[in-house]
Amino acid sequence: MRLLLLNALLPLALAAPAGKPIPELSTQQWNSIQSSFSDGLRSLSQWSWGAAEGLVAEIEGIKHQDDDETQKTIWQQLKEDTNSFSRLVKVIEFEGESAKYLDDKDLQITFFAPNNDALTPPKHGHHDHDELIEELSKNPSLDLLSAALESDASLLKDDDDDDDDDEKKKRCKEIFKKIAGKVLQYHGLAKAYTAQELAQNSTVATVLKADDGSYGGLHRRIRIEKSLLPPSLKINFYSRVLVSDKKARNGYFHTLNHPLIPPPSIFEELFLFPDEFSTFTSAVQGVHGRKYIDWHYDHEASKDGDPQFYGTALTTVFAPNNKAFLALPFKLKLYLFSPFGRHALVKVLAYHAVPDTLLLSELLYKEKAKEELWGGSGSDPSFHKEFIVNSALPNATLKVEVDKTQLLPIEGVVKTTIKVNDQLVEVIDVPARNGATHVIGKLLVPPHKHHDDDGNDVSGEDDWENWEDWVPSWADEV
Numbered sequence: 001m002r003l004l005l006l007n008a009l010l011p012l013a014l015a016a017p018a019g020k021p022i023p024e025l026s027t028q029q030w031n032s033i034q035s036s037f038s039d040g041l042r043s044l045s046q047w048s049w050g051a052a053e054g055l056v057a058e059i060e061g062i063k064h065q066d067d068d069e070t071q072k073t074i075w076q077q078l079k080e081d082t083n084s085f086s087r088l089v090k091v092i093e094f095e096g097e098s099a100k101y102l103d104d105k106d107l108q109i110t111f112f113a114p115n116n117d118a119l120t121p122p123k124h125g126h127h128d129h130d131e132l133i134e135e136l137s138k139n140p141s142l143d144l145l146s147a148a149l150e151s152d153a154s155l156l157k158d159d160d161d162d163d164d165d166d167e168k169k170k171r172c173k174e175i176f177k178k179i180a181g182k183v184l185q186y187h188g189l190a191k192a193y194t195a196q197e198l199a200q201n202s203t204v205a206t207v208l209k210a211d212d213g214s215y216g217g218l219h220r221r222i223r224i225e226k227s228l229l230p231p232s233l234k235i236n237f238y239s240r241v242l243v244s245d246k247k248a249r250n251g252y253f254h255t256l257n258h259p260l261i262p263p264p265s266i267f268e269e270l271f272l273f274p275d276e277f278s279t280f281t282s283a284v285q286g287v288h289g290r291k292y293i294d295w296h297y298d299h300e301a302s303k304d305g306d307p308q309f310y311g312t313a314l315t316t317v318f319a320p321n322n323k324a325f326l327a328l329p330f331k332l333k334l335y336l337f338s339p340f341g342r343h344a345l346v347k348v349l350a351y352h353a354v355p356d357t358l359l360l361s362e363l364l365y366k367e368k369a370k371e372e373l374w375g376g377s378g379s380d381p382s383f384h385k386e387f388i389v390n391s392a393l394p395n396a397t398l399k400v401e402v403d404k405t406q407l408l409p410i411e412g413v414v415k416t417t418i419k420v421n422d423q424l425v426e427v428i429d430v431p432a433r434n435g436a437t438h439v440i441g442k443l444l445v446p447p448h449k450h451h452d453d454d455g456n457d458v459s460g461e462d463d464w465e466n467w468e469d470w471v472p473s474w475a476d477e478v
């Protein structure tokens, strides 16, 4: 269908003066133009200047209409649509910087715009500023900021006439502005992308750059999940694109039903879902391994102007869910979670992490190399890519395979999978403040030496069935 239309339009497009875009016309208008042309060709005498003028006026009229709509910047369009975006506009105006970016005619960008429903404050009691700052530092979200601005209109006033006793309020405003700036940056992309283009990839970099020493200083990413029936996009699992591809002079904006929140650390994320990950997180805590997958501001160690962070700045984790632990032989589980099996547990857990590395289906970044070792396959919609990466267990590598398959010859209709040691990952590319998580349903079996009763080497066995033959001695190896 698209191809047909394209073929029909191509001759017209080629005939058009270079640089001038063909206006978009409805089928009916095309029909009327085409019949006018053929009528005119059949009988030149019938081709009156009046008809020609009418035709030109019609095309130009339509062109102007289109222009008016799309010549406005994202910022102008958001401001005009008060029914949908008055709350967002209030936060952006309060913050100050983002508006310039969204209004810049020389850029071509993408913005995710949470609508008024998305920014309706949760029903809870009045907060004082300290409580709000506390809550915002834990959960830096636009709906909380929007609630703060709504509940205290004086925050929106200019600082100029404030007295000294408003020092505290000024400081609070500064903090709010900084948080708003970061969260708004997490809603922006540095290029203009339609929903269809976005659906092509599993993650995409936002404008927000990591500046706390984590994430290799890269731009923080959002995760994009598409469903075909009905066609829709979900960002970071919780936010759905309600209206996509609103064209503006400086790019596109897409309406969201939930504001985006820059992600917390891998540990904090897994900790939020005890039904899925309670065994893994308690195992990690049990062996004092939290610092290897966590990253957060350290209140006690920080001094004014010298913030300190706790944990690991960059790592990728293949996180086994509770089902994975349930599937282990019962005695192995008892062993691993007993004092005798502690050393084995440390080694097994270490095998699930790829330190100093950001490994996503479209990106491999290693902190040591300080560069992207792989950045996807460019415009190629299908690929197979294989990596051997070093796990946190010394001398033990993981084999990671990424496959992207174009399911239909339509942009965005792709399926991306990741396999680790031949095991299909259940949930890929979960973004985190200090790296990424991939969820697996079976524990990975670390490399080990193992001979069966007849002395045959069966080290390659990829299950835990005969664990008693090798796990205890393997755990004691240095």
Ligand SMILES: *[C@@H]1O[C@H](CO)[C@@H](O)[C@H](O)[C@H]1NC(C)=O
Residues within 6 Å of the ligand: 193, 197, 198, 200, 201, 203, 204, 362, 375, 376, 377, 378, 379
């Ligand atoms: C998707 O990833 C490829 C690299 O694999 C990149 O070239 C392309 O620009 C990305 N597209 C979007 C919409 O992020």
Ligand SMILES: *[C@@H]1O[C@H](CO)[C@@H](O)[C@H](O)[C@H]1NC(C)=O
Residues within 6 Å of the ligand: 394, 395, 478
């Ligand atoms: C890793 O392998 C190298 C040689 O392959 C060996 O010298 C070293 O001892 C090994 N390290 C560990 C911790 O097993």
